[in-house]
Amino acid sequence: MIAIERVEKAAYDIMVKAGIEIPQDYEQGIRAMQTHEKGDLSYFVLEAMLENYDAAREDRRPMCADTGLPRYYVKAGNEARIEGGFIALETALRLATARATQDIPLRPNRVHPINRQDNNNNVGINAPEIDFSFEPDADWIDITTVHKGGLFGTDYRMLFPGDGIDGIKRFFLDVMIAFGKRGLACQPAIVGIGLGGSKDTCMVLGKQAACLRTVGDKNPDPEIAALEAELKEMGNSIGMGAMGFVGSSMVVDCHIEVGYTHTGGMPMSVHSFCLSSRRATARVHNDGRIEFRPDPAWFTPYMRRNTVAWQELMPA
Amino acid sequence: MARTDAGIKTRRLTVPILDEDLASLEIGTVVYLDGVIITGREGVYKRVIEDGEEIPGDVTARSNVSFHCSPAASIDEQGNYSVGAVTATASFRFAKSLPDWFAKTDCRVIIGKGGMSPKHYRDIFVPAKAVYFTTVGYGTGALLGRGIKSVEDVFWLDELGIAQAMWVLNVENFGPLLVESDLKGNSLFEQNNKEINANIDRLYEDLKPPSLSRYGETDNKRDELI
Numbered sequence: 001m002i003a004i005e006r007v008e009k010a011a012y013d014i015m016v017k018a019g020i021e022i023p024q025d026y027e028q029g030i031r032a033m034q035t036h037e038k039g040d041l042s043y044f045v046l047e048a049m050l051e052n053y054d055a056a057r058e059d060r061r062p063m064c065a066d067t068g069l070p071r072y073y074v075k076a077g078n079e080a081r082i083e084g085g086f087i088a089l090e091t092a093l094r095l096a097t098a099r100a101t102q103d104i105p106l107r108p109n110r111v112h113p114i115n116r117q118d119n120n121n122n123v124g125i126n127a128p129e130i131d132f133s134f135e136p137d138a139d140w141i142d143i144t145t146v147h148k149g150g151l152f153g154t155d156y157r158m159l160f161p162g163d164g165i166d167g168i169k170r171f172f173l174d175v176m177i178a179f180g181k182r183g184l185a186c187q188p189a190i191v192g193i194g195l196g197g198s199k200d201t202c203m204v205l206g207k208q209a210a211c212l213r214t215v216g217d218k219n220p221d222p223e224i225a226a227l228e229a230e231l232k233e234m235g236n237s238i239g240m241g242a243m244g245f246v247g248s249s250m251v252v253d254c255h256i257e258v259g260y261t262h263t264g265g266m267p268m269s270v271h272s273f274c275l276s277s278r279r280a281t282a283r284v285h286n287d288g289r290i291e292f293r294p295d296p297a298w299f300t301p302y303m304r305r306n307t308v309a310w311q312e313l314m315p316a
Numbered sequence: 317m318a319r320t321d322a323g324i325k326t327r328r329l330t331v332p333i334l335d336e337d338l339a340s341l342e343i344g345t346v347v348y349l350d351g352v353i354i355t356g357r358e359g360v361y362k363r364v365i366e367d368g369e370e371i372p373g374d375v376t377a378r379s380n381v382s383f384h385c386s387p388a389a390s391i392d393e394q395g396n397y398s399v400g401a402v403t404a405t406a407s408f409r410f411a412k413s414l415p416d417w418f419a420k421t422d423c424r425v426i427i428g429k430g431g432m433s434p435k436h437y438r439d440i441f442v443p444a445k446a447v448y449f450t451t452v453g454y455g456t457g458a459l460l461g462r463g464i465k466s467v468e469d470v471f472w473l474d475e476l477g478i479a480q481a482m483w484v485l486n487v488e489n490f491g492p493l494l495v496e497s498d499l500k501g502n503s504l505f506e507q508n509n510k511e512i513n514a515n516i517d518r519l520y521e522d523l524k525p526p527s528l529s530r531y532g533e534t535d536n537k538r539d540e541l542i
């Protein structure tokens with residue numbers, strides 16, 4: 001049984017860590033991009049961002065004042081039991097969000113969409129979102145928090161099978177150009193693409209591809225991995241860099257996730273996880289141990305299964 | 317690897333920024349500020365412009381710089397403010413408030429995210445002898461937070477909340493900022509966009525358009541959405 005107090009502590013600790021410490025894979029990705037950047041201004045922007053990551057770590061202050069929308073992803077092992085059950089878990093995550101908002105401090109970004117009421121703690125109706133997934137043969141829970149900037153860099157379009165790879169490339173370019181100008185998307189970004197599924201699944205997959213896969217990770221399907229590489233290359237050859245200045249730094253990495261979709265359609269979503277790509281993961285073990293993990297490892301083989309029963313994939 | 321930003325000029329300016337300093341600023345210059353700056357966005361504009369409320373005290377006499385942002389701040393039990401980080405918000409949304417804002421406050425510098433459209437510079441900024449500094453990144457919240465030495469005051473905190481209140485900030489070596497527009501209305505973003513736009517048709521050359529098109533205000537990739 002996992003003690004609920006350990007769940008709250010892990011949720012709080014990762015919220016602090018995400019707000020202050022840029023993930024290593026992303027920082028290394030930016031450093032690598034900078035070595036290829038020929039645009040003076042774009043180069044300067046990347047340099048300032050690298051200094052900003054240092055300043056945040058040294059002073060223990062948030063890297064970006066725009067908290068984005070802080071939220072959680074929980075992967076529960078099939079054998080995990082949580083003290084108080086899932087209601088207690090959701091309560092603990094809301095409590096951790098409110099505490100971290102006051103302590104770090106994070107900007108209280110969450111408001112009612114119509115009357116704009118702000119509870120000043122990033123908690124409210126349907127906030128923070130908590131997405132769940134499951135993992136066979138495990139008794140731990142993984143909690144990941146993501147603080148993603150929200151206003152620019154995302155779009156959705158219903159394409160059709162006949163539009164093919166050209167259609168995917170065009171829509172990708174459309175989004176990069178539309179939100180890349182003036183750097184509205186705060187690029188270079190991890191660009192996540194959802195392909196297929198129902199409309200809502202398409203959005204969710206793309207968002208999770210951007211926020212829950214590390215820079216350098218490739219989709220296990222070689223055909224999809226090749227498309228990821230091609231789109232990344234394409235984004236970086238628009239001629240645009242950081243802040244929309246002349247340059248090449250647009251896409252730190254491109255991640256694609258797919259879902260089986262309507263036979264007549266090919267929905268596509270694009271999401272940009274910005275220069276303050278804030279994510280942190282902790283595993284809470286059955287004995288209460290909290291272990292920070294650099295990779296959320298959200299898209300497991302189980303998540304991407306293509307068979308009726310999970311066991312069919314297992315070796316005999 | 318040689319640094320490629322060697323050609324970029326840097327200047328440090330004191331607020332209120334003097335006319336001659338404003339006149340000599342070139343787009344693409346990196347700027348750091350010392351003095352007092354005030355924050356403002358939807359909530360502040362509504363109170364000052366639509367509701368016609370006066371800005372308390374003499375801050376507008378001591379500062380001609382206003383910042384489109386809201387800080388990541390919190391207030392402890394003793395009523396002390398702590399500002400962790402500060403990041404600009406996209407400025408184009410506030411264009412309609414700026415003519416009155418300039419007239420009422422003698423503001424000469426707007427700091428924000430992303431700049432304004434060339435038309436806004438021509439029609440609003442140039443007549444007000446005002447320029448625009450953009451923050452960098454734009455996520456340099458920790459660096460900008462370091463430059464805030466103290467919170468001198470905060471207005472309408474109860475009514476508007478932390479994110480929308482007007483914060484009066486004492487800053488030192490506050491930056492980096494980039495000069496995006498000058499007194500003539502030249503714009504760094506516009507200059508860069510022109511160069512990038514020249515390449516855009518080539519990107520789409522071999523890609524057939526999708527079978528179902530979409531309504532939209534523009535489909536021209538040279539246009540901007542702001």
Ligand code: SF4
Binds near residue numbers: 186274275455
């Ligand atoms: S998009 Fe990201 S880096 Fe840019 S302001 Fe928002 S949170 Fe900060």
